Each structure stands twice: as structure tokens, then as C-alpha cells.
Amino acid sequence: MRITVNVDGTSYADDVEPRQLLVHYLRDTLGKTGTVVGCDTSNCGACTVHLDGHSVKSCSVLAVQADGCEVTTIEGLARDGKLHPVQQAFHDNHALQCGFCTPGMIMQSIDLLANNPDPDEDAVRHGLEGNLCRCTGYQNIVKAVRDAAHHMRPGAGPEVERVTDVRTPSHASGGE
Amino acid sequence: MTATVEPEVGKARTRKEDARLITGRTRWTDNLTLPGLLHMAFLRSPSAHAKIANIDTTAAKARPGVIAVLTGADLADEQGSLPCAWPVTADQKAPPAPALAVDTVNFAGEAVAVVIARSKAEAHDALELIDVDYDDLPLVLDLESAVADGADLVHPDLGTNTSAVWIFDSAQAGTGTDVADAIADAEVLIERTYRQQRLIPSFMEPRSVMVDPTGEHYTMWSSTQIPHILRLMLALTTNTPEHKLRVIAPDVGGGFGGKLQVTPEEVVCLLAAKRLGKPVKWTESRSESLLSAHHGRDQLQKLTLAARRDGTVTGLKVELLADMGAYLRLVSSGIPILGAFMFNAIYKFPAYHFACTNVFTNKTPTDAYRGAGRPEATFAIERLMDELAAELDMDPLELREKNWIKHEEFPFTTVAGMTYDSGDYEAATARAKELFDYDGLRAEQRDRRERGDSVQLGIGISTFTEMCGLAPSRVLGALSYAAGGWEHAAIRMLPSGKVEVVTGSSAHGQGHETAWSQIVADQLGVPFDSVEVLHGDTQISPKGLDTYGSRSLTVGAMAVLKAGEKVIAKARRIAAHMMECAEDDLEFAGGQFTVRGTDKSTGIADIAFAVFSAHDLPDGVEPSLDSEATFDPENFSVPHGTHLCATEVDTETGMVKIRKYVCVDDVGKVVNPTIVDGQVHGGLAQGLAQALYEEAIHDESGTLTTGSFVDYLVPSAVDLPSFITDRTETPSTTNVLGVKGVGEAGTIASTPAVVNAIVDAVRHLGVTDIPMPCSPMRVWSAIQAGGAR
Numbered sequence: 001m002r003i004t005v006n007v008d009g010t011s012y013a014d015d016v017e018p019r020q021l022l023v024h025y026l027r028d029t030l031g032k033t034g035t036v037v038g039c040d041t042s043n044c045g046a047c048t049v050h051l052d053g054h055s056v057k058s059c060s061v062l063a064v065q066a067d068g069c070e071v072t073t074i075e076g077l078a079r080d081g082k083l084h085p086v087q088q089a090f091h092d093n094h095a096l097q098c099g100f101c102t103p104g105m106i107m108q109s110i111d112l113l114a115n116n117p118d119p120d121e122d123a124v125r126h127g128l129e130g131n132l133c134r135c136t137g138y139q140n141i142v143k144a145v146r147d148a149a150h151h152m153r154p155g156a157g158p159e160v161e162r163v164t165d166v167r168t169p170s171h172a173s174g175g176e
Numbered sequence: 177m178t179a180t181v182e183p184e185v186g187k188a189r190t191r192k193e194d195a196r197l198i199t200g201r202t203r204w205t206d207n208l209t210l211p212g213l214l215h216m217a218f219l220r221s222p223s224a225h226a227k228i229a230n231i232d233t234t235a236a237k238a239r240p241g242v243i244a245v246l247t248g249a250d251l252a253d254e255q256g257s258l259p260c261a262w263p264v265t266a267d268q269k270a271p272p273a274p275a276l277a278v279d280t281v282n283f284a285g286e287a288v289a290v291v292i293a294r295s296k297a298e299a300h301d302a303l304e305l306i307d308v309d310y311d312d313l314p315l316v317l318d319l320e321s322a323v324a325d326g327a328d329l330v331h332p333d334l335g336t337n338t339s340a341v342w343i344f345d346s347a348q349a350g351t352g353t354d355v356a357d358a359i360a361d362a363e364v365l366i367e368r369t370y371r372q373q374r375l376i377p378s379f380m381e382p383r384s385v386m387v388d389p390t391g392e393h394y395t396m397w398s399s400t401q402i403p404h405i406l407r408l409m410l411a412l413t414t415n416t417p418e419h420k421l422r423v424i425a426p427d428v429g430g431g432f433g434g435k436l437q438v439t440p441e442e443v444v445c446l447l448a449a450k451r452l453g454k455p456v457k458w459t460e461s462r463s464e465s466l467l468s469a470h471h472g473r474d475q476l477q478k479l480t481l482a483a484r485r486d487g488t489v490t491g492l493k494v495e496l497l498a499d500m501g502a503y504l505r506l507v508s509s510g511i512p513i514l515g516a517f518m519f520n521a522i523y524k525f526p527a528y529h530f531a532c533t534n535v536f537t538n539k540t541p542t543d544a545y546r547g548a549g550r551p552e553a554t555f556a557i558e559r560l561m562d563e564l565a566a567e568l569d570m571d572p573l574e575l576r577e578k579n580w581i582k583h584e585e586f587p588f589t590t591v592a593g594m595t596y597d598s599g600d601y602e603a604a605t606a607r608a609k610e611l612f613d614y615d616g617l618r619a620e621q622r623d624r625r626e627r628g629d630s631v632q633l634g635i636g637i638s639t640f641t642e643m644c645g646l647a648p649s650r651v652l653g654a655l656s657y658a659a660g661g662w663e664h665a666a667i668r669m670l671p672s673g674k675v676e677v678v679t680g681s682s683a684h685g686q687g688h689e690t691a692w693s694q695i696v697a698d699q700l701g702v703p704f705d706s707v708e709v710l711h712g713d714t715q716i717s718p719k720g721l722d723t724y725g726s727r728s729l730t731v732g733a734m735a736v737l738k739a740g741e742k743v744i745a746k747a748r749r750i751a752a753h754m755m756e757c758a759e760d761d762l763e764f765a766g767g768q769f770t771v772r773g774t775d776k777s778t779g780i781a782d783i784a785f786a787v788f789s790a791h792d793l794p795d796g797v798e799p800s801l802d803s804e805a806t807f808d809p810e811n812f813s814v815p816h817g818t819h820l821c822a823t824e825v826d827t828e829t830g831m832v833k834i835r836k837y838v839c840v841d842d843v844g845k846v847v848n849p850t851i852v853d854g855q856v857h858g859g860l861a862q863g864l865a866q867a868l869y870e871e872a873i874h875d876e877s878g879t880l881t882t883g884s885f886v887d888y889l890v891p892s893a894v895d896l897p898s899f900i901t902d903r904t905e906t907p908s909t910t911n912v913l914g915v916k917g918v919g920e921a922g923t924i925a926s927t928p929a930v931v932n933a934i935v936d937a938v939r940h941l942g943v944t945d946i947p948m949p950c951s952p953m954r955v956w957s958a959i960q961a962g963g964a965r
Contacts, residue, residue: 033207034200036429038380039462043885046380074200087198091190094850097858098685099197100380100429106198125893132885134380134430135685136854137861138893 224878358491381429472545634937680720701767859922
């Protein structure tokens, strides 16, 4: 089947097998290997991407279901060489160790912040319930999401992918 | 070049590693591809113990896209036996361990055939066309039954299910007195049997391996913790010349001991690529990973603690049954032995006896999982201390203090023969009590008990220590381990003043690139950003013993420092020549060699360029500052800490809520506090998971029933609390940095803290133990049984 899909700002038209999952289309056909597969039961969330601005587990979506849609992956978040505030917050707060769950965790966190621009700890934990991390114990992930919330102009849906960091550029570059 | 003003060591640097990981520019093995790449899929045995009567691969071979189908019989002459590097006793019994089963299968999930096809989908489709006839054999699933007289045998050729019996006895070793006397003379005996349930490491990145054969050379990319050990072991196992084999561990998504292995899949991938002359890749599914990657823990602990009525512990007897599963993998047999030196923990009692029986069962092999032997030991002794306190009606913290090694008694040689270099249990405990509000929570606990509240409060304690930083080679030799415990490093000074640090440690999330940069920046006086850390490729980092056992900083970074000292020594000679002075007249600080008492100085970057141009070097001096070094530690590293956990237990439902978790760890000097906190958080999460959630369960047919993340409960963010972490800092005296290991500390410490807290909450209801994981059902059942007594 032929699908047309916009991924990270580029439009693609491809013939796909009806059984192909979106995650395999992203990884194997488009080479978008930033999105990864961590399980086979939709429990881990490592493959989370945005479909028309909302998070989906791309192992649970067929490629054909993305026909005519806009997909954003971890690789499409940074704009003009500048990290998305959630990416920056993950770095600033040591919210990753091995980093395998990180793409999905970041994509889910952005969706969570779209729905709730200022979540408390409990709301962050519940919002990330479908994403597993084995390294961090989640403590710094929770901290990072709340930190990001304070640095983002709240928005909903696709807009939240494009928010800019409201910090001064020198602060936003992180470092220490 | 300007001197670094503020020391890098101790700074909460954000990580260099993050840039690629937060943008998806990663190199996980499964991301890699090569022209003409073939894909591999394994057929695994559904039976836990059976003779393979027949395998018919005809239909699978005929399927379009299938290049080859191989069975154990096909590979019998080349696959060798998967290595066990730790013959713990001279008479240890070990069956041959084929990568692909040949005649029999010994656990459900064992690989029996492999399909190599043009695509992964074609390989998997063809698996269904392989027809295997299994003749079932008797099953051995229960540890105690396995060692009973007349038991069915996993490996009849061995004549027993016992692989080895390993004993340490303080009276025989001369490190203490006879435990039989201690037990005979005891005023109080605490006798308990604890089960360390089987766990699955559950690294997030599924295992993946790719082999590229080019002429007589083979390059393997593998999601492994141990590229160097893997290279050597593959060479020995498959008769591949070591110098023709390169192993690369690219980005590796966690390991926790689970990727400290030489796997059947790696062996088969290498052999398939050899046979076909084409690159071959395999990536497991999660279900395949949970089923066939090695498991951890699985011990039955029979314990006897002897004490006087005043709370003085006088002896401990430990009898273990340790489940090896169906085969001995790389260090399976040594895992429980690593615990042998830790059951005495921080306490001074004089008599100790440890006996471990390693047992075969028809289950997935067990091997290292975070803590490896030491969580089991810590759990046992910390649970027993709480039980003794309850028996004597003493405060469990006071009981511990009465028995622990006092700060002024270090260095201290224990009843298990270990020498602890430093520690301050008083300081860590005092700080933890303060952060926890110990007295306040005890008051609340009394109040809830008196009120008969349906939600009861419990306080759990774990004043743990552990031995890590594996390991002094001579000690490993004495324990019959096949290899040493040193680490290697090299430092390359580039002409532009940048520095390449090559480490034999193989990071997979720990933050070596950042921490090593901090250490070298201080030592050589170069900017943090001028240091690049290279690792995980046997061609780039030709020597190393990799990453496990919380060894990277205490052993790996020490090798880096040692190489740095050689760089400075070489540079000093050239600086003296450049400034026309004696080497002894030079001081080196902040990257500058200064002639003592003058303002004449030269920076190390200028020297690096002078060495590169080599126009004016002293006679006989090589034009290079590059240096390498190998470091073998004198001793293990012994971090410690006090962990306090408060749980609320709903006595009507058995639900457990962690109300507060405080830990004060002492890991010696800290290179990067952010990274250390992260290691502690992650370690705590895995220790809590053992206490509350995780268990690998096999049914009566030997089938793993927790074979997906639906059933194997790796905790999510909602299942874990926020932790309050702090540190005391008692420097190690056995390395110049004063550092101790931290990677496993949280996991080792936290499991008993949580279980002690749960039992403490309901002890007044007649509960003295709850098997792990303490699910609501088990807690509720224990309360019902307690009340019925």
C-alpha cells in the first residue's frame, strides 16, 4: 500500500506492507533509528513518537495508519541546532543513563506537558506510567519534566513540539 | 593555556554522553546495517527437558529468502562449549554447554536451530516450518528436591545435580572461632530460611549482535558489557584466532550484569557469518530476552544466627542452595561465592561458617545481576538483625551499633577474612536518622498500633556494606577465577593540546566519558572539554577487563591516573630541556611546569606540540608523550551506608506504600555527585523491585510464565517513590583518589530495608516473614496466617 507521511518535517511517499508497524517503517525504511524497540507487548514505551502531535507507541500503530499524518520523532525535536526544552531538561537533570528509553520518555513527556503544563510529581509519574526506564529509578526524569515545564511556554498538541525555551540563551545552553 | 581554577573532581558536571542520546543520534547495535546483511532468528525449545529425536528443516530451507538453516548437529564440530570462567572447586561439575542444543534440551528457551534469511521477517516466518520431535525427560525444577536422594537428574552423565560445594569456615581459615561452639553456647538462636527469588536483569536495550566477515577477519558488534572478555572467550570457544577478531560494543543500553556474558547467540552469529561469508545480524525480542538471556539470584538460604541476650552476636552459619539453571555460564558458579565474604557485613562477631551448594535445574541459566551474591548476603544478615532485635525487644539500630565495627577500629579484618580499609557507620547512621526523623516515625508507629489503625507503619533498616571494585588479581586467583581483575588505560596527547583517554572499562550508561574527563582534566590541567574518552572497541582499546562489579572508577580510573602520571613524567623531562633546568627544579600544577622560584613556565599543550614537531628533544627521548598503564587494585572497595525505609501497610488489603526512603551512602570521595546520585537512585529502584514486584516464575512444566513485560513487573514511575539521598565521605585508603564503588550499592542495600519495614509494620500481628516479592496477596496472607496463630 502506498502511504504519504510527513516525518520530522520531510514528506515521504512509500509502498509499505499492510502488516508493517510504524516503528519498523521509521527505522528500516526511513533510517530514523533514534526511535527504538524495547519490547513486544507495548509495555515499555521506548518507541513513542508523536502522530499529529500526540504521543503513540509506534509499535502499536501500523504504518498505513500514519498515511496523511505528521509524525515527529526524537530526531525532529531540535530546531535550528537548539534542543527542545524537554531534551535540555533531561540533560540538565541527569534524567538518563544508558539512554535507551530516553527518546520515548522525552516524546511522552512532551505530550504530558501538552495536556498539563504544570504537573506535580504525581501527575508526572502517572503521565509516564507507560514508559519503562531501568537505570534512573525515574527520580531525575520526574525532576526533568517538572523543570522543563517551568521553561516552556505552555501549548497544546503539535504546538508543544515547537515551543522555545524561555530562559536566556546562556542559561539555556546548560553546561554545569 | 590557563590553569583550571576550580577542581573538576567533585563537580556536578552534566554528561558528555547525553548529546547523542537525547537527540536519537545513537549507535545501538540494532541500528547498524551493512550491505548484503542477513538476519538470524532462533528456534527455541518449548520443552524444559527433552531428547531431540528429530529435527526436520527441509520446509524451512525451501522457503524463499532463506539462505541457511543450522541445527546443533550442523555446528557440533565448531561451536565448542560456552565458557565457564570460574571453576569454584577443583571437582566442580559442568556439562558441555553447546550454543545450539545437539542431543538434548535442558531448559525451555534453549536454542535448537537458527534460520538465516534475507530479512528478519523471512527468518521468523521460516522458524514455523522447522519440525522438531521432542521426547520429554524428567523435570528438575525445585532446588531442594534436586539435591534430595534419588532425584531425577538434569545431566545424567554427571551423576548428580550438584555442581559444586564451596565452604568457608572461620575456624579452619584461622579468621575466627568455630560456629558450632557459638551455636551450642548461644543464649539466643535465630533460625530462618529465606528465598532469594529468581530475577531477570531486564536491561532496556534487547541484546543484539552483528558479525561482518572480511577475508579472514571478523568484526563483531554486540550489545555487551564485556567486549574484551568476549573477544578472548569467542576466540577460545570457536577456535577463531584472537588477532583476527575485533569486538565492538557501540552504544549499549544497560546491562546490570545481564550483558556480562558470552552468549549462544554471539557464538552462532560468528559461526554463521564465517560459514556464509556474509554479514549476519540478530536482535532479540523482549520475550526472547526474558526467556533466554541469563537470569539472576535464585537462592535458598538456611541461616542460624547465634547471640547473647545483651544483643552481642556470636556467630553465623549460612547454608545455601544456589540455582545455576541448566548450565554454568560465564561466572554463574562464582556469584554466590561473592556473597560468602559479605554475610558478616559490618559486624564483628567471631564465628562464621558458609557452605554453598551450586545446583542444576531445568531452568534458564543464572549469572550476574546487579550486586551478584552481595544482595543475597546483605538481605540475609540485615533481616536477621531485625529478627534478633525483635526477639530481644531491642531497637534494631541500637542492636546494629552494638555489633558493628567502630570508626576507630579501621582498617578491620573481618571474620570472613576481608580487610575493610575505611568506614564510618556512626556518621552515616546519625545523618540518616536525622533526615528520616527516626524518633518521630517510631512515635507515629506506636500511635497507629495503639489506635489499631487499619494502615500500620513500619520502619526498615539496612546498614549495609559490600565488596566491589573487582578485583585484586591475586585474590581472584585464590578463588580459582580464570582471569585477573586489573584494568588498562592509555592517554594520547594530541599536538593541538587535546587529550584522548582510552579506557578498558566499557561503559553502558555509567558516565565514564564525563567522569574520566573530570579526573584527567584535573591531573593534566587541561579543560574538561579538551578530553575525549574512547572505549568499547578492542581495536581502539586493545586491553581491558570491562565493566561490572562496580569496578570502573576504583580500578579503571586508577589505570587512567597511572597513565597520566607517565605522561607528566615524560613531559617533565622535555619541559626541563626546553627551559634549561633540572627536572627536580620543576613544579607541575594546573597544566603548567614552572621553574621553582621563578615565573618561567611551559604548558603541557606546548610541550605536546614540541614533542609532535620533535625539532629539539633531549637526546634519546622518543617524540611521544603517549603512555599506557595497567592497574591492579590492592584490595576490594567497601562502600557502606545506612538506609531507612518507612512503609505504610494496609492490613485489610496487603497493599504496601513506601512512605519515606532515606539513604546515606558512603562511597568515599565523589568524582561527580550528579552521577553518583543517579547510580544510587537506579540501584534503589532495582532493590525495591526485588522486594515488591519482580519474580521470574516457571510453571510445573518448566515454562517461564513471566515471559513478557506484562507479567514480569519492572516498576514504572508510579511504582516507585522519590528517594532522599545524602552522603558521608570516608575516603578509601587503598587508592589515591579515595573513591569506592557505587554502581551496586543501592540494589544491595535497599531490598532488606523494604522487607524489614513491611515486617515491622505487621510484626505485632504475628508476622515474622513475608516471601519476596511482597505482593499485596502475600502480605495479606501473612497477616491472616499471623492472626491465626
